[in-house]
Amino acid sequence: MANTKKSTIKDIANVLGISPSAVSKALNNHPRISKKTKDAVLQVAENINYQPNHIATALRKGKSNLVGVIIPKANSNFFSSIIEKIEDVLNKKGYNVIITQSNESYNKECKNIEALLFTQVDGIIASMANETVKLDYYNKVKRKGIPLILFDRGENDLNVDYIGIDDYKSSHMVIDHLVDQGCKRIAHIGGYSQTRIYKNRIKGYVDALEKHNLPFEDDLMYECNLRLQDGKDIMNKLLQLPKPPDGVYVAGDYAALGALEVIKQKKLKIPEDIALVGFSNEPFSEFVSPAISSIEQHSETIGELAAKTFLNRIAKPNEEVSLNKIILKPELIIRASSKRK
Amino acid sequence: MANTKKSTIKDIANVLGISPSAVSKALNNHPRISKKTKDAVLQVAENINYQPNHIATALRKGKSNLVGVIIPKANSNFFSSIIEKIEDVLNKKGYNVIITQSNESYNKECKNIEALLFTQVDGIIASMANETVKLDYYNKVKRKGIPLILFDRGENDLNVDYIGIDDYKSSHMVIDHLVDQGCKRIAHIGGYSQTRIYKNRIKGYVDALEKHNLPFEDDLMYECNLRLQDGKDIMNKLLQLPKPPDGVYVAGDYAALGALEVIKQKKLKIPEDIALVGFSNEPFSEFVSPAISSIEQHSETIGELAAKTFLNRIAKPNEEVSLNKIILKPELIIRASSKRK
């Protein structure tokens, strides 16, 4: 029935009466092997359904051709399309991608790193969990000398390649827009400031307010996990303020959706009473009502650049110099939720 | 700087003046090795920061401890939480998980299978792409003799383990509910019937209509990719019918969201004019307005069972008998979009 025994290079060699190394060289298109032999080998390989043993190659070459990717959670379009692009680029170069989720947990992230190192990946492309403050595990990766590339959720202290968008500028774009629409009291529902990107968004928010001579008030700013429920909870708090905001900038679309629901529930008008802007342009943002304005982060580009950066590192491993810090330009997509005029 | 040269079992052996195999056995807690030696080995391993070479082990043992998972797309909560659970269960047993996305494309799926086989995974857990009709690649996996487990999107002809919910029954639950709410003309926005689960949902819809003596009309049923935009497009068509439906059963929440938007846009009332039920209970369904009724598929359970089924297969490889076809009970979550009374 099932020809369960896998055929090897040796089997091909036996059939043809040549040595295994000749076969190996033929398969790898070695210049010293004659066309005749190469053809014969290919033919036999086909016939006996030969599949190279990747593990043996990996052992011999000291290279697994596996790349680990760590993301917080795959269930957003942002991350899943980044993964898609990374797979795309790396598969073409003969790499396979191992994806792991940290679920925003530092512990899980550490376990993932352990597992990836154990699996002998040739590199790690990661976006850090919200919780992560300690960098010990990432440093371990660096010390092993295998390429580490961060995207979106990065960390300056690590001193590794990084691809992300300009979060500080994003906030300016959002606030500029809201001010332009006539907002005077703008709240921010942000991520935890320990994460660099959220810190930058907050900083951008604060600085942009100042730029426009608008007051910054503690009551108007919250840090949270940016889940849908967080958006609801915080929006409720904001609406209970003596002077509620007339504009809300939310650092994530799921939380923005939560905020939207609460505002509608309270029979307030969007954007007239409160203008709302989200972040990361999830597919649903366009379709809820009113459609939520959001920052597009160009996830495909991020994925592509992350993969290419890895390939570059692999190509020239001992090039200590010139870290890549690629900062992409954000794009503000203006929709009904913030368009007053 | 970086002690880039990895330490091996041999290094430990040299330090202690014992043989490599003694070290190997000590590390694997072989009963014939003395406690003294084991302790010493562990100590030295720690000191020189020894990390076992997984690839060498894999080669020697003929087992990669890698499991491939193929899903259509990670960006839904349904799939990402299944993955999470699979990782969870398998990591505990020393397996690592390689996740790949087919993006609903047959070609990509084939490539993924190729890549996973090439990487020498010990098993594949998959949910098929919508497009997939030909089973040749999956049959190839079977012929290799490595465990194949399908979930959600399965296929009877393949004759492999399967975990999913009772789609046929789901439809009955939905239609029963809609009828109970007074709907007389119920439309179905379904997935492509070539996919088993969608076929079952359609069959359930048709049979349930009959059960309730309601008319089945071609005009009231569509097959599509169930993306948000598909929901919008088809809902528009449904509303242009001379006699539009008063209830719509959508086989996916994203498409349901699209339909919802269109209905609201046309100033029709939900659930009064049209009652709406979705499928798979994505997180946003609860929070849009009106909240969308949906079928909960218990994704964690699916993930857990898929992983455990794999482990069972591995444990007893030559047990040809007794396929596992695990069909879970669906749960209808009734929300505002269909609750008339």
Add this chain to the structure above:
DNA sequence: TATATTTGTTCAAACGTTGGAACAAAAGTA
């Protein structure tokens, strides 16, 4: 014709680990 070069192949070792066979030493049994 003698020598150098090219071509096509084989040999052997290596990658790091494992595990059965072999064996010596220690301990137990008659």
Add this chain to the structure above:
DNA sequence: TACTTTTGTTCCAACGTTTGAACAAATATA
């Protein structure tokens, strides 16, 4: 004391591939 059993270890081959060195044969150069 002589034998069996147990204990702790080493030896060696194996997993499937790769690769530089070696080598013979064919071809080119002087």
